[in-house]
Amino acid sequence: MRILIAEDDPALAGFVKKGLEAEHYAVDISADGEQSRAMASEFDYDLVVLDLVLPRLDGVAILRYLRTRKPSMPILVLTARSRIEDRVQCLDLGADDYLIKPFSFSELSARIRALLRRSHLPAESVLTIEDLKLDRVERRVERAGKRIDLTSKEFALLEYLMRNAGRRITRAMIIEHVWNLSFDTCTNVVDVYVFGRWQPVDSVRAAVVALGLQRMRDIAVSCSVLTLLPGHKTVVDPIVFWEHSLGCALVCRQFARRIGFSDPGKAYLGGLLHDIGVVAHLWVLPNEFQKAMALAQKNHIALHLAEKEVLGFTHGESGGMVAEHWHLTPDLISVIEFHHDAVNAQQHRDLVAVVALSDLLCRMGGIGYGYVEECEVNFLEEPAFAMLIEECSGLQTFDWARFTLELEGYIEEVRRLVGVLYRPK
Ligand SMILES: [Fe+2]
Ligand SMILES: [Fe+2]
Incomplete structure (x- = not known):
């Protein structure tokens, strides 16, 4: 499953990304509000972790925009704003959850799992091919009832292949989806590409x-x-x-x-x-x-x-x-x-x-x-x-x-x- 982290604090974004990747999620980071909005509306993320204070476009505006375009996309607001009014405003605008910084990673991870469980039908969250079963929410793989431990990349690769069973997959597609190369590359080639398309x-x-x-x-x-x-x-x-x-x-x-x-x-x-x-x-x-x-x-x-x-x-x-x-x-x-x-x-x-x-x-x-x-x-x-x-x-x-x-x-x-x-x- 793919998660977008819209967060302008690079250390925090890196920490969350690392933790989520260790739990087998594919994670993209965007530190800019407009870019986050563009990425979230163009790509099919399973969940967005949204900071409220972002350069160029704030999180509330992004939330408002995404709710009209992607009403079912789970959005978890992660912010230092702890006032009740802020929480109420975000939840009223359609945020699915609200977590205040500082936070514990295990709580963030549990809330993400809960949101994903709610937003995915069981048929979507568990992929099955013959006796091979992959639970996208619980991050478990079983073959003939026996649990298989996989690394993050192995899990992501298996998930990608199972989701595309019977279709022709190129190396480039695997690299892009599984290794996230597009977003990891230091040239941020995709940023350029993305930006060029929208604005x-x-x-x-x-x-x-x-x-x-x-x-x-x-x-x-x-x-x-x-x-x-x-x-x-x-x-x-x-x-x-x-x-x-x-x-x-x-x-x-x-x-x-x-x-x-x-x-x-x-x-x-x-x-x-x-x-x-x-x-x-x-x-x-x-x-x-x-x-x-x-x-x-x-x-x-x-x-x-x-x-x-x-x-x-x-x-x-x-x-x-x-x-x-x-x-x-x-x-x-x-x-x-x-x-x-x-x-x-x-x-x-x-x-x-x-x-x-x-x-x-x-x-x-x-x-x-x-x-x-x-x-x-x-x-x-x-x-x-x-x-x-x-x-x-x-x-x-x-x-x-x-x-x-x-x-x-x-x-x-x-x-x-x-x-x-x-x-x-
Ligand atoms: Fe040459
Ligand atoms: Fe050359």
Whole structure:
């Protein structure tokens, strides 16, 4: 079951989320009133935990709005306002329960269970497939009458699969619903997506409020990459190039954060700039580069391999020279030069490996250069992967298989994001 916590105190929201996830709920957090209202009306939450004091739109307004749109959605008000009048007002407006801060988590959890029991018919709360039974309210799983203990994620996965029994489920769907990746990602890709759908960003201030200054800066820097391309028509569609660069930047940063890399911002920049050699080729060698691109498209091979054949060198090599000429920092120069030849990088090998792997994941995930590359890639057998493990010994025990699965789902999100930002309907 999915719960939305509308709460602007990050520590409190994090604490409640952690506790509820331990009880097998899928939990989303929103710290902003307008965003909470939008999320609660768009998605089918089983319950909303609502703080009354929220930026941009207060809880009472959200409550009033949701009651007209979603009369049966359980709403539990969780607030520091302890006056009788506040309680009466909220209950009159349709809140199903009212809990005053400070509160004990066990009481909150019990009240949530009680609300869910009331709001779900027994048929909805217990899923049954043959002898397998999953009680969504009591959070119990039994097979042939024997209780099975599952972790939160296992429970959520089983629940999701049982609810969709007989339907085709993609990895991306599982990632989104079970791992909650959309809402956990540091880029808050879905926030951007959600915001873009409900409310046009009509001023810089509105954009900053909605997206956060950091993300606005990222977007501004990212868009400036587009201005590097020649103005005339080229063999690479500027949007395709931008998508690849931005996609790679986002994946790099996510990747860097998940493995505890020291500077995710630098990884983002590395991803964004790694292919500036392609830009150089478009400017300086347009005809030769066109031939290389045609060969790559015809044979469905990686662009750098086609360049090597036609030009005798790759965009990595020429990009390295451009980067030096531009006096970029040595780590970025290394990334740009060696992202297709990671094993030969002498310096900043961890950053190079992060970008090399992210680039590969993007290309394999459909955020490449506008054509399909046909090659079998096993991420875990890539030389750059071995390099990364070598550079960061703590990663040996990391759950890579699951992480690569997550990244694949993340790439779907990135594709959706760039679609929203750059391919408006
Ligand atoms: Fe490249
Ligand atoms: Fe690339």
